[in-house]
Amino acid sequence: MPTPSKHALHGYGGKGFDELVDAGGAARPGSEALFRHLASLTFGELVDRQRAAESDIAAHGITFTVYAEGANLDRAWPMDIVPRVFPAAEWAVIEAGLAQRLTALNRFLDDLYHDQEAIAAGIVPRELVESSPGWRPECRGVNPPHGVWAHICGSDLVRDADGEVYVLEDNLRVPSGVSYMLENRAVTKRVFSELFEKQSIVPVDRYPERLLEMLRSLCPDGDGQAVVLTPGIYNSAYFEHSFLARQMGVELVEGRDLYVDADDVCWVRTIEGPVRVDVIYRRVDDAFLDPEVFRPDSALGAPGLVRAWRAGTLALANAPGTGVADDKVVYTYVPDLVRFYLGEEPILGSVPTFRCEEPAQLKYVLANLEQLVVKPANEAGGKDLLIGHQADQATLQQYRDRLKANPRAWVAQRVIELSTSPTVCEAAVEPRCVDLRPFTLQAATTYVTAGGLTRVARRKGSYIVNSSQGGGSKDTWIVES
Amino acid sequence: MTATTSNPAQMQTKTVSNTVPPATLARHAPTSGPGTTVLLCRTAYSLYWAGRYLERAESLARLVAEHTALLVDLPTSVPLTWEPLLAIPGVNHGFYAQFERADEPSIMQFLLADPSNPSSLYRSLTDARENLRTVRQVFPPEAWRLANELAAFVETQAATGWRRGRRHRLLDRVIADCQRLAGVVSGAMRRDHAYEFFAIGTQLERADMTTRVLDVRAASLIDSDGDGPASLFDEVQWLGVMRSLVGLHAFRRSTSHRVLGPEVARFLLSDPYFPRSVVFCLDGVADALSRLPVRDGPAEECARIRRRLAAVATTNWTKETIRRMADDLQLGLIAVDTAVCDAYFESIS
Numbered sequence: 054m055p056t057p058s059k060h061a062l063h064g065y066g067g068k069g070f071d072e073l074v075d076a077g078g079a080a081r082p083g084s085e086a087l088f089r090h091l092a093s094l095t096f097g098e099l100v101d102r103q104r105a106a107e108s109d110i111a112a113h114g115i116t117f118t119v120y121a122e123g124a125n126l127d128r129a130w131p132m133d134i135v136p137r138v139f140p141a142a143e144w145a146v147i148e149a150g151l152a153q154r155l156t157a158l159n160r161f162l163d164d165l166y167h168d169q170e171a172i173a174a175g176i177v178p179r180e181l182v183e184s185s186p187g188w189r190p191e192c193r194g195v196n197p198p199h200g201v202w203a204h205i206c207g208s209d210l211v212r213d214a215d216g217e218v219y220v221l222e223d224n225l226r227v228p229s230g231v232s233y234m235l236e237n238r239a240v241t242k243r244v245f246s247e248l249f250e251k252q253s254i255v256p257v258d259r260y261p262e263r264l265l266e267m268l269r270s271l272c273p274d275g276d277g278q279a280v281v282l283t284p285g286i287y288n289s290a291y292f293e294h295s296f297l298a299r300q301m302g303v304e305l306v307e308g309r310d311l312y313v314d315a316d317d318v319c320w321v322r323t324i325e326g327p328v329r330v331d332v333i334y335r336r337v338d339d340a341f342l343d344p345e346v347f348r349p350d351s352a353l354g355a356p357g358l359v360r361a362w363r364a365g366t367l368a369l370a371n372a373p374g375t376g377v378a379d380d381k382v383v384y385t386y387v388p389d390l391v392r393f394y395l396g397e398e399p400i401l402g403s404v405p406t407f408r409c410e411e412p413a414q415l416k417y418v419l420a421n422l423e424q425l426v427v428k429p430a431n432e433a434g435g436k437d438l439l440i441g442h443q444a445d446q447a448t449l450q451q452y453r454d455r456l457k458a459n460p461r462a463w464v465a466q467r468v469i470e471l472s473t474s475p476t477v478c479e480a481a482v483e484p485r486c487v488d489l490r491p492f493t494l495q496a497a498t499t500y501v502t503a504g505g506l507t508r509v510a511r512r513k514g515s516y517i518v519n520s521s522q523g524g525g526s527k528d529t530w531i532v533e534s
Numbered sequence: 535m536t537a538t539t540s541n542p543a544q545m546q547t548k549t550v551s552n553t554v555p556p557a558t559l560a561r562h563a564p565t566s567g568p569g570t571t572v573l574l575c576r577t578a579y580s581l582y583w584a585g586r587y588l589e590r591a592e593s594l595a596r597l598v599a600e601h602t603a604l605l606v607d608l609p610t611s612v613p614l615t616w617e618p619l620l621a622i623p624g625v626n627h628g629f630y631a632q633f634e635r636a637d638e639p640s641i642m643q644f645l646l647a648d649p650s651n652p653s654s655l656y657r658s659l660t661d662a663r664e665n666l667r668t669v670r671q672v673f674p675p676e677a678w679r680l681a682n683e684l685a686a687f688v689e690t691q692a693a694t695g696w697r698r699g700r701r702h703r704l705l706d707r708v709i710a711d712c713q714r715l716a717g718v719v720s721g722a723m724r725r726d727h728a729y730e731f732f733a734i735g736t737q738l739e740r741a742d743m744t745t746r747v748l749d750v751r752a753a754s755l756i757d758s759d760g761d762g763p764a765s766l767f768d769e770v771q772w773l774g775v776m777r778s779l780v781g782l783h784a785f786r787r788s789t790s791h792r793v794l795g796p797e798v799a800r801f802l803l804s805d806p807y808f809p810r811s812v813v814f815c816l817d818g819v820a821d822a823l824s825r826l827p828v829r830d831g832p833a834e835e836c837a838r839i840r841r842r843l844a845a846v847a848t849t850n851w852t853k854e855t856i857r858r859m860a861d862d863l864q865l866g867l868i869a870v871d872t873a874v875c876d877a878y879f880e881s882i883s
Contacts, residue, residue: 114667114682126667127686278572286668299671302571310574323572324727324878325827 061091061099062475067484070214070472072137083140083532086252091135096481103134103477105244115236117520118289126286131525132237134245137474137487137507141255141533144504147210147218150401151491152499153391155206158223158378159495160394162202166192166374176393177386181410184461185383186431187226187376189339191346195363197372198271199496204370205264205334207231210489210505211404212472219404219469221488223384224433225375227336230506230520231260231492232293235300237506237528255503255531260492261300267494268301268332271368277331280306280321284337284353289521294336308337313357317364332368333358339373347373381430381464382408404469409460418465419456422449425465427456435519442468471516474527476509486510488518489529504529577672578731579879580665584673585735587662588681592712593743593779594655597622598645599705600778602698607770616641621750622743623653642696646704649692655708656692659685672728677718684711730822734874737822741815742867744779744802749860751775752799772798784808796851803859804846812863813843819870832873839866 066078073084080088091099107129115130139147164170165182172179182188207228209221238257242249268279283294285307298305306321311330313319320327335354340347342354361367377383385406391399407414407425418425427439439452456463473484491505507527508518518524601619617636620626625644628651633640646655663685670678687707688695695704716736723729752775772793776782781802782793788805791797805811820836823829842862849855 111686112679112683114678126664127682286664291667295667295670302671304572304574304577305668305671306574307576310576321572322575322881324575324578324731325572328572 058095058097059481061094061096061482062088063096063481065475065482065484067473069470069484070212070216071484072212072472072474072487073135081138081140083143083534084138086532087136087138087248087530090248091475091482099134099477099482102245106132106134106240109240109243110236113236113240114292115233115240116292117233118287118291119521119523120289126291130233130236130292131511131523132233132240133476133485133509133525133527134241135475135477135482136241136248136528136530137489138530138532139504141531144531146400147491148501150220150399151206151208151493151501152495153395153397153400154208154220154223154387155203155493155495155499157391157394158206158225158387159201159203161390162225162372162375162378163200164394165377166195166202171390171393174393176389177383181380181382182377185377185380187339187374187378187380189374189377191359192372192374195372196365197362198368201496202372203375203378204267204271204372204494204496206493206495207490208493210401210491211469214470214472216472217402219402220387221404221469222381223379223387224490225371225379226433227338227371228490228492229290229293229336230490230508231502232296233520233526234490234492234502234504234506234529235260236296237526241528253533255533257503260502261297263494263500264297264334265301265303267496267500268334268368268370270496271370272331278303278321278329279332279334280304280330282306282308282311282333282335282337282354284308284341288336290336297334306333308353308355311355311358313355313361313367317357317361317366319355319358319361319367330367332370334370339376342369342373376431379431381406381428382410382461385464404466407465409456409463409465415456415460419453422453422465424468426468427452427463427465430462430464434521435517438517440468440516469516471510471518474507474509476511476525476527478513483513485513485525486516486518487527503531573672573727573731575879575881577669577728580669581672581728581731582735582874582879584662584665584669584681585732586739587658587665588712588715589736589739590653590743591655591658591662592709593740594623594645594653594658595705595708595712596780597743597747597778598642598655599702599709600774602701603777604771604774607774618750619645622746624746625651625653628653638698639696642698642701646696646701647692656688659688659708669728673732674718674722676722677715680711680715680718684708684715687711727826730826731878733822734819737815737818738867738870740810741812741819742864744810744812744815745860745863745867747775747779748799748802748856749864752795752802752856769793779810781808781810799851799856799859800846803863804843813840816840816843826878828877831877832870835866835870835873839863839870842866 073081073088075081110132111129116127117130118126118128161171171177172182203225205228207224207230209224210218211221212218235257265279269275269277280303281294281298283291283305295305304321310321311319319330321330335342337353341351343356343359344351345356346359358367359373362369384403385408387403388399391397407418409415409418423441425441429437471486471488474487475482476485487507487509489505489507492502494500507529508520509525509527510516510518511523511525598619616638619641620629620636629644633644644651644654648654649656651657663681666673666678666681691704694700719732769792773782776785776793776798779802785793785801788801789797801808802811804813806813808814816836816839820833823833
C-alpha cells in the first residue's frame with residue numbers, strides 16, 4: 054500500500070552497497086544534507102516532486118527514442134528525482150583515473166595505426182587487433198591532430214558490493230548521454246531547487262563550452278567552422294545531437310548537407326552557397342560515415358569525409374577506427390596498456406574478464422555460466438547480454454553453443470552486484486541499481502565532466518540500466534565538503 | 535482549387551549527388567547575414583515549412599471556430615453547409631475518399647483530428663513540430679516548447695476534441711498558443727536569415743488563406759448580378775468571413791462602408807495596412823527577401839503578383855471576377871513558393 058504520509062525514507066534499505074546510506078542506515082559522507090532533506094519530506098511530497106519533474110521534461114521536449122517501442126519520437130526521458138552523490142575527494146580519484154585511462158587508450162590507438170609497438174612488445178596479440186570489427190586498416194598512417202583519436206569518451210563505471218569503482222566499458226566510438234546529464238541537472242534545479250541552497254554542488258554546465266573548445270583545437274588555426282553530424286531525426290540520440298549543436302552554437306548537419314570536393318575539402322550547403330567545414334563532431338558510426346571507404350550503401354554520412362580527414366583538411370571527432378579499442382576482448386588488456394604506455398599503475402580497475410577465445414578460459418566459462426555475465430565483444434547498449442544466474446537452462450545451453458561456435462566474439466565477467474540508489478517507486482522509495490557514465494574530452498588537454506549521467510535500473514533486482522532498454526536516470530552530484 | 539501544399543512530411547536522408555558548387559566558394563560565408571553562423575539550406579527549408587504549418591493551423595482553427603459560430607446565428611431556413619470548410623483548404627477529394635456524407639461530425643473529424651489528412655489541424659501542428667525539432671539550434675527555446683506542447687495537446691484531442699461540445703476549447707487553445715508562439719518569435723528571435731525564412735513561410739501561408747477564403751466564401755456570397763440588394767443574412771455571412779480572418783475590427787477602422795462583398799474583397803486583397811491582406815503579406819515576403827542572398831527569382835514572382843493586384847481598384851466585383859482574381863493569386867503564390875525552393879532548397883530536396 055502507498056504510504057504518502059510516511060516520511061520518504063521510511064523503511065529504506067537493501068542488501069547491497071547503497072550510494073546514499075551505509076549498512077547501518079546512516080548517510081554516507083557527502084550525502085548528509087540530501088539525506089536530511091529526504092527524511093524531512095513525506096513520500097507523498099516526494100512523489101509530487103517526481104511528477105513535477107516528469108511534466109517539466111515533457112514540456113521541454115527532453116526525449117529519448119527507444120527503437121523497440123516504435124517510432125515515438127516524443128518518448129519522455131525517464132529521470133528519478135533523487136540525486137546520486139559523490140564526495141568531491143572520491144571524485145578527484147575517479148577523475149584522475151579516467152584521464153589516465155583515456156590517455157593510454159589514445160596512445161594505444163595512435164600506436165596501432167602507426168608502429169604497433171604494443172603488438173611488437175607482446176602486450177596485445179596481432180590477431181586480436183586485426184580480427185576486431187572496429188579495426189580500420191584504412192586509417193593506418195593517418196596523423197590526427199595531437200595524435201588523439203578518441204576525443205570524446207563515455208566510460209561506464211560501476212561500483213561493486215565492496216564499494217570499489219570499476220570501469221565496465223570505455224565507449225570510444227559515439228557515446229551518448231551527456232545532454233541528459235545536463236538536462237537532469239536543469240530539471241532538478243527547476244523542481245527541487247531548495248536542495249541546492251545548503252550545499253556546494255559542482256556545476257556541470259561547462260561541458261558544451263569545453264566540447265567546442267576541444268573541437269576548435271583540432272583546426273589548424275584554432276577557429277574553424279565546426280558542425281555536429283547526425284544520422285537524423287530517427288536516431289535514438291537525435292535529441293542530444295540537436296542539444297549539443299544548440300549549446301555550442303554550431304550547425305547540426307546531416308550527411309546530405311555536406312560534400313567533399315576534388316581537392317579533398319569539405320563543404321556544407323548553405324543558402325549563400327557552400328561554406329567550408331573544418332571539424333565535424335560526428336555522431337554517425339564508422340561504418341556509415343563515408344560510402345567511399347566503408348559501407349557503400351550508406352546515405353547517413355557523406356562520400357569523401359575520410360579522404361578529407363586523411364588529407365588533413367578536415368578533423369573528425371572521434372576519428373574513425375577507435376572501435377578497435379572498444380572491443381571487449383581488447384578491454385581486458387587496458388590495465389597492461391596503461392602500464393606499457395604510461396609506466397603507471399592503473400588508478401581505476403577493470404572488471405575481471407574472461408577471454409573466451411583462450412581455450413582454458415572458455416572451458417571455465419562454459420562450466421560456470423550460471424555465475425557469470427556473458428557479453429558480445431562488439432555490441433553496445435546491453436545487447437545480447439546474458440546474466441547467468443537469471444537465465445533458464447535452455448538459454449544457458451543456447452549461449453554455450455554460441456560461445457563454442459565463435460569464442461572470439463564473447464567475453465565473460467563475474468557478476469558485479471551493482472550499487473543501489475534510492476529511487477521513487479510506486480509505493481515507496483526503494484533501492485535500484487545504478488551505474489555512472491562520465492564523459493572525458495581529450496585533445497591537447499583532458500577534461501572530465503563533474504560527475505556524469507547516472508543510469509538506474511527500473512525493476513527491482515535488475516542490473517539493466519541501459520537507456521535503450523528502458524533504464525532511467527538520475528542527476529549526479531559532486532559535493533564539496 | 536488546389537489542395538494545400540506540404541513538404542515531404544518526414545524528409546529522410548536520400549543519396550545526394552555532389553552538386554557542382556557555384557564559382558564563388560566562401561572560406562566563411564561572405565555575407566552570412568547579421569551573425570557569425572551559416573544557415574543550412576535544410577534548416578531554412580524546415581523553418582519555412584514550420585512557419586507555413588503554424589500559420590495554417592491558426593487560420594484553420596479560426597475558420598472552423600467562426601463557421602461553427604455562424605451556423606448558430608443563422609436561421610435554419612438559410613442554407614449553409616459545412617462543405618465550404620472542405621473547399622477552402624481544397625481537401626474535398628481526400629474527404630470523399632474516406633466519407634460519404636459531408637455532415638458536421640465527419641468534416642470536423644477530418645479537418646481537425648485526422649492524422650491522414652495532410653491539411654488537418656492535427657497534421658499542421660505535428661508537422662510544424664517535426665520541422666522545428668530539426669532546427670532547435672536556431673529557434674527560440676520558449677517557442678519550441680510552445681509548439682511541442684501544442685502538438686502534444688492536439689494529439690490528446692484527436693479522439694473527441696472535434697465534437698461540438700469540446701471544439702471551442704480545442705480551437706481556443708490552438709489560436710491562443712499560436713499567438714503566444716508568434717509573440718515569442720517576434721520578441722525573442724534574432725532577425726537573421728533563419729528568421730526571414732520563418733517569416734516568408736508565415737506570410738505566404740497567410741496570403742494563401744486569404745485568397746482561399748475569398749475564393750470560396752466570397753464568390754458564393756456575391757450575386758452574379760454584382761451589387762444586388764443585400765439580405766440581412768448575407769451581411770451576417772460577410773461578418774463571418776471577416777471574423778475568420780480577424781479583419782472585422784480592422785475593416786471598420788478602414789472605411790465607413792457596410793461589411794459587404796465588393797468592399798470586403800477590396801479590403802482583403804489590397805488594404806496596405808491590414809496584416810492579413812494579400813498585398814500586406816506579399817510586401818512582407820518581398821521585404822524578407824530583400825535581406826536574403828540570391829533573391830531575384832522569388833522577388834520577381836512577388837512583383838508579378840503585386841502588378842496583378844493593381845487591378846483591384848478598378849475591378850467590378852462579381853462572382854466571376856473574384857474567382858478569376860483568386861485563381862490568379864493562388865497560381866502566383868505557388869510560383870513564389872517554387873521560386874523560393876529553387877533559390878534556396880534545391881540542393882537538398
